[in-house]
Amino acid sequence: MDAASHPYRSVLYIPGSKDRALDKARSLPTDAIIFDLEDAVAPDAKAEARQTLAAALKEGGYGKRAKIVRINALTTAWGLEDVRVLGDAGADAILLPKVNTRSDVDNLADLLPADMPIWTMMETPVSVFNARDIAAHGRVTGLVTGTNDLTKDLGSRTRADRLPLMTALQMIVMAARAARIVAIDGVYNRFRDGEGLRAECEQGRDLGFDGKTLIHPAQIEGANIAFAPTSSEIDLARRQIEAFVASEASGQGVAVVDGMIVENLHVVAAKRLLARADAVTEMAVV
Numbered sequence: 001m002d003a004a005s006h007p008y009r010s011v012l013y014i015p016g017s018k019d020r021a022l023d024k025a026r027s028l029p030t031d032a033i034i035f036d037l038e039d040a041v042a043p044d045a046k047a048e049a050r051q052t053l054a055a056a057l058k059e060g061g062y063g064k065r066a067k068i069v070r071i072n073a074l075t076t077a078w079g080l081e082d083v084r085v086l087g088d089a090g091a092d093a094i095l096l097p098k099v100n101t102r103s104d105v106d107n108l109a110d111l112l113p114a115d116m117p118i119w120t121m122m123e124t125p126v127s128v129f130n131a132r133d134i135a136a137h138g139r140v141t142g143l144v145t146g147t148n149d150l151t152k153d154l155g156s157r158t159r160a161d162r163l164p165l166m167t168a169l170q171m172i173v174m175a176a177r178a179a180r181i182v183a184i185d186g187v188y189n190r191f192r193d194g195e196g197l198r199a200e201c202e203q204g205r206d207l208g209f210d211g212k213t214l215i216h217p218a219q220i221e222g223a224n225i226a227f228a229p230t231s232s233e234i235d236l237a238r239r240q241i242e243a244f245v246a247s248e249a250s251g252q253g254v255a256v257v258d259g260m261i262v263e264n265l266h267v268v269a270a271k272r273l274l275a276r277a278d279a280v281t282e283m284a285v286v
């Protein structure tokens, strides 16, 4: 499930301990779900959450939504048992938190079935420095930004413009793009502030992220809109491709659309955008 064939506009965290939320997610219009056993689940509830989540995955009903299980770090008291119970329970990927280096990924890969993709949380300063290496690991197919942990570790302030996180956000997107894998932005904590969410989604989209992690169903629509290609982007992409094909047929390597040049590289980007639009449309088909 790469970003070309599956949209990741909205990626909703659901605490593995919350039966009602696990059930509700079966009808939510989210592109992907992160079933969480880590920070959303209290230590005393971890063992039960593991079983609750395994049962929910076995029951199924999540349709086309990508199913990602966030386990606890392997260095914790729960990580190994999480892998044993959920490593082969029907998820599309296992998400490893607090990753620092590529060898953290190796350690998990050794414990999982060989065809189980791994996603990594990018939420420590060390992980950001090692982002390229982590993303290039053959088993890693997605990076998820953990802006809360990053803010904690950096000792930075939470600002609406996310200036203190900008270098990290860009390094994560660059690492994901270099490795051609999925890149997901961090959460917006004020989950009842639709305006603030929209602004942060727009910023994440501008930076190149495929979508945003969310903590509440009320955030899904905003993310789905912000990360989907707009109708004017789709229209422009189609016209760029048409114009370029026509100019190539007449022996030229460059076309002009809306006063802007169109070269082969713009056609590549236009085709990618149309593929994303198709993936979004396909997601809505029941």
Ligand SMILES: CC(C)(COP(=O)(O)OP(=O)(O)OC[C@H]1O[C@@H](n2cnc3c(N)ncnc32)[C@H](O)[C@@H]1OP(=O)(O)O)[C@@H](O)C(=O)NCCC(=O)NCCSC(=O)C[C@H](O)C(=O)O
Pocket: 012, 013, 014, 015, 020, 021, 022, 024, 025, 036, 039, 040, 121, 123, 145, 146, 147, 148, 149, 150, 186, 187, 191, 214, 215, 216, 217
């Ligand atoms: C934030 C919440 C605790 C709020 O919960 P609640 O007060 O129950 O909200 P509502 O009453 O408005 O809920 C309305 C209905 O929606 C369901 N619901 C709520 N949240 C979810 C969800 N995430 N997924 C699915 N369904 C959800 C409720 O069950 C209600 O349903 P119904 O009764 O049928 O109407 C809560 O939203 C929550 O727990 N959110 C998830 C928090 C979480 O996962 N945190 C960890 C991930 S964030 C993180 O760790 C980031 C990263 O690591 C970093 O470092 O940045």
Ligand SMILES: [Mg+2]
Pocket: 039, 097, 121, 123, 146, 148, 149
């Ligand atoms: Mg975190």
